[in-house]
Amino acid sequence: MIRVVVADDSAFMRKVLSDLFEKTPGFQVVGTARDGREAVKLVAKERPDLLTLDINMPVMDGLSALEVIMKDCPVPVLMFSSLTKKGADETIRALELGAVDFLCKTGGSISKIDAIESEIIEKCRSVAGAKINKSKINKNIFAKKQEAGNLRRINIFEKKGYNVAQPQTAASIKPQSAQEKLAASVQQHKQGLTGMMAKRDNPLLKKKAAPVYSSYSSSGSGTKLVALGTSTGGPRALQQVIPKLPGNMPCGMVVVQHMPAGFTKSLAERLNGMSQVTVKEAEDGEPILPGHVYIAPGGYHLTVTGNASKREISLNQDPPLASHRPAVDVMFDSVVKYGGDIVSVILTGMGCDGAAGMKKIKRAGGYVIAESDETCVVYGMPKSVVEAGIADEILPVGQVADAIMKRVRN
Known part of the structure; x- marks a missing residue:
């Protein structure tokens, strides 16, 4: 009862x-x-x-x-x-x-x-x-703590240009918008400054600091692509993955979170405000850039088109798959063609959306990461992948970002 x-x-x-x-x-x-x-x-x-x-x-x-x-x-x-x-x-x-x-x-x-x-x-x-x-229960990633072991979060502040030596009010903390991050990213690539954020045009980026994963650089395979699916419990899980990715991540990421229209934009804006990568709601026809995370808009399926050197987002309103639009399996099916370049991730969620697509990705040579039962809010979607025997790694959500970065740099 x-x-x-x-x-x-x-x-x-x-x-x-x-x-x-x-x-x-x-x-x-x-x-x-x-x-x-x-x-x-x-x-x-x-x-x-x-x-x-x-x-x-x-x-x-x-x-x-x-x-x-x-x-x-x-x-x-x-x-x-x-x-x-x-x-x-x-x-x-x-x-x-x-x-x-x-x-x-x-x-x-x-x-x-x-x-x-x-x-x-x-x-x-x-x-x-x-x-x-x-x-x-998640605490805001910007919350300042007193413990000595919290230096990594201080690095996040410094990376975004905040002066953590001086007290700041909540109103004074203004993370970059997706547009500002995109402008900085384009400037960075023009100058060939791989491994650091462009500083010339943005006063918030005057101070250099170590990234979240200081051992990582932007070196690695530029042809990699991360595809991630999640449902119930996903917004909190994403907050434990995306903000941990360094701004110089050498590839892009596409995400399907089961959500209705209007809510995915708010989710993207919230994640963008606490992350070093640029997080945005995906738009039809836009290129997939390194250091960018694209969240499928509610009410639209997201697929990836193009070859390894130039991939683009494609959105459609084809019928829902198993009542989902966007559907994880639709996105996964679209990236199977990239074979070993794909790092696929499945996080907490009800049902089995994503399992069929991950089987195809695995057969094509891609890599499969599933969230473990211990941290899932609902152990449904990851369970279907684990029970199918196709997961290369089964990890608590707090270790997923690290696993992603290791794979995209190989």
Whole structure:
């Protein structure tokens, strides 16, 4: 029996969701909350298997409530979000704070909610089965700590041009935009300054510092390509991989994260702000450049075209594959032709999207990395790869970036 707490300031939504759970075998509603403060109290009292949480609520908003819950009494949380830019940004923040997944609000009619009842129940079952642990709650990569072992994060600040010797307010920290990073990258290649970021035109890049992986340079095979797929739990997992990649990574990376339209752009912007590589939502026809990460936009399949010397992004709206668009297998299938140049990665997620494509990549001579059960929020997609016997490495998510860099430099 999945015990549920429903938190929403809308009496309509509380009733609709409660009725849905009560009529579905295997679910029991143990409480409803009208605001974040009530949600915090109910979770502490009932210790539910699942909390459905609205973001915009009075007294205490959903994000504030989520932060308290994940710190003091962590439970699996499914967020309900609006289809707006602000809603997308808030949802990405919720996933950082520890929410397992999210659903978009449909707009206020019974018919619209009835149409996605099966999706709600499927998502709730998946979230309720996710592994939640206080130790898995991500801290912002820019958070300054006092421990002596945190020099690597200081290097990240210095790499971006911040003066870490002086106190700074949050408002004074302004990471480069994707456009600024792209301009710096183009300038770097023009000057042939491989292994360091261009400084001439950007005042933020006056100070030189060691990269995250100081032993790496941009030397290595320029024909390599990294292809990564993930789903439930992916945004937090990506924050433990992409920000660890050095800005001089000698190849590009394409990423499929199961997300609806509008949310992938917010995810890309968030990752770009905490990374040395340039992270952006992919655009149709753009070239794949070294030191760049391209995230498939929600609602579009991403494929890679061209030869080893000139690869490009191609987007399409072909039918969803196993209900996914973008689909990991569609992306993986498109890179099989590059054979041994491919480093493929599968991270946390429900289902088996990506396994079929990885089998083809493995047969073609590519390399396969799967996240291990110990760090997956949902051990579904990586499990299907591991059980197929095709994984070259099975690693906790914190070691994936290192493994990627070792392969792309070989």
